[in-house]
Amino acid sequence: MADKIILITGATDGIGKATAMALAKAGHTVIIHGRNEKKAEAVKQEIMAETGNDKIDLLIADLLSLADTRKAIDLFTSRYKRLDVLINNAGAFFNKVRETTAEGLEKTITLNLFAPFLLMQSLLGVLQKSPAARIINVSSAMHKRGGKPDFTDFQLEKTYKPDRAYGLSKLYLIWITRYFAKQLKENGINNVTVNACHPGAVATNFGQDADKGFFINMIFKIALRFMDKVEDGARTSIYLATAPEVQGISGEFFGSREKIEKADDKYYSTQHEQLVWDYCASIVKPYL
Numbered sequence: 001m002a003d004k005i006i007l008i009t010g011a012t013d014g015i016g017k018a019t020a021m022a023l024a025k026a027g028h029t030v031i032i033h034g035r036n037e038k039k040a041e042a043v044k045q046e047i048m049a050e051t052g053n054d055k056i057d058l059l060i061a062d063l064l065s066l067a068d069t070r071k072a073i074d075l076f077t078s079r080y081k082r083l084d085v086l087i088n089n090a091g092a093f094f095n096k097v098r099e100t101t102a103e104g105l106e107k108t109i110t111l112n113l114f115a116p117f118l119l120m121q122s123l124l125g126v127l128q129k130s131p132a133a134r135i136i137n138v139s140s141a142m143h144k145r146g147g148k149p150d151f152t153d154f155q156l157e158k159t160y161k162p163d164r165a166y167g168l169s170k171l172y173l174i175w176i177t178r179y180f181a182k183q184l185k186e187n188g189i190n191n192v193t194v195n196a197c198h199p200g201a202v203a204t205n206f207g208q209d210a211d212k213g214f215f216i217n218m219i220f221k222i223a224l225r226f227m228d229k230v231e232d233g234a235r236t237s238i239y240l241a242t243a244p245e246v247q248g249i250s251g252e253f254f255g256s257r258e259k260i261e262k263a264d265d266k267y268y269s270t271q272h273e274q275l276v277w278d279y280c281a282s283i284v285k286p287y288l
């Protein structure tokens with residue numbers, strides 16, 4: 001399809017913005033999600049000027065609020081009857097001290113896991129209207145670094161560390177991707193696929209503003225010099241959104257070089273995957 005309708009979360013900066021720019025250049029309708037309306041409008045103008053594509057729209061929501069996310073979903077479905085690609089790209093690494101949202105949820109897990117879960121579930125209706133829809137969940141190689149999951153302490157009240165919260169949120173994102181792919185298949189929904197990916201180590205604002213503790217702050221600053229350019233970081237998302245050879249592939253984890261990789265399965269089991277799915281479902285239930 002020449003003109004896909006593509007929604008990208010966190011498209012106001014970094015990898016999401018580079019993904020939006022490339023997909024707009026290719027002529028698709030791109031909906032830029034952002035949390036800051038002014039910044040999102042500026043990005044929209046920049047993309048339209050650089051690509052000559054005027055099919056650029058905005059969707060504003062703070063994904064740290066599931067209520068706000070719900071409102072944005074409703075706004076989207078009132079404007080668009082079909083969605084061809086959902087890229088759950090927004091994500092962040094938070095402070096060394098555990099913080100909760102206004103809804104009382106741990107911030108990292110909310111932004112990196114609950115919000116994508118809610119978006120996938122609530123947008124399934126419009127995704128099914130597409131002849132061939134794709135969901136892309138931007139995870140991370142850091143999914144290997146969260147340590148052992150504790151399902152009695154899902155939101156890390158006892159064992160919070162920013163890298164643990166980030167690593168586990170991205171591990172669980174891979175698990176819910178797999179689970180959702182199986183569910184779609186079991187329910188005979190063959191026109192929607194869902195895959196996760198790692199964009200590589202990319203020089204963006206990612207994690208730069210958070211107070212992660214002296215040592216991790218320093219590593220993040222130094223690492224910037226050796227990281228990939230943002231356009232390289234967007235490659236796998238763009239590939240998964242548009243490449244004909246990805247058609248029909250679902251439930252996989254793609255590495256930064258557009259190849260299927262094996263996610264770290266040290267703590268994986270179908271029971272654990274089910275636990276994570278059920279937990280996410282229980283959290284987002286009031287917003288479905």
Ligand SMILES: NC(=O)c1ccc[n+]([C@@H]2O[C@H](COP(=O)([O-])OP(=O)(O)OC[C@H]3O[C@@H](n4cnc5c(N)ncnc54)[C@H](OP(=O)(O)O)[C@@H]3O)[C@@H](O)[C@H]2O)c1
Pocket residue numbers: 009010011012013014015016034035036039061062063064088089090091092111138139140141198199200201202203204205206207
């Ligand atoms: N950079 C890397 O090396 C790397 C490696 C592995 C995985 N990743 C993943 O790649 C994805 C993109 O990261 P990036 O490096 O491009 O980061 P980034 O430059 O910090 O951009 C993050 C995007 O998410 C948005 N965002 C942050 N908090 C939000 C919230 N509460 N509500 C709505 N939007 C919010 C940001 O909005 P604002 O513009 O308003 O800040 C921005 O558009 C993330 O999921 C990250 O975990 C990145």
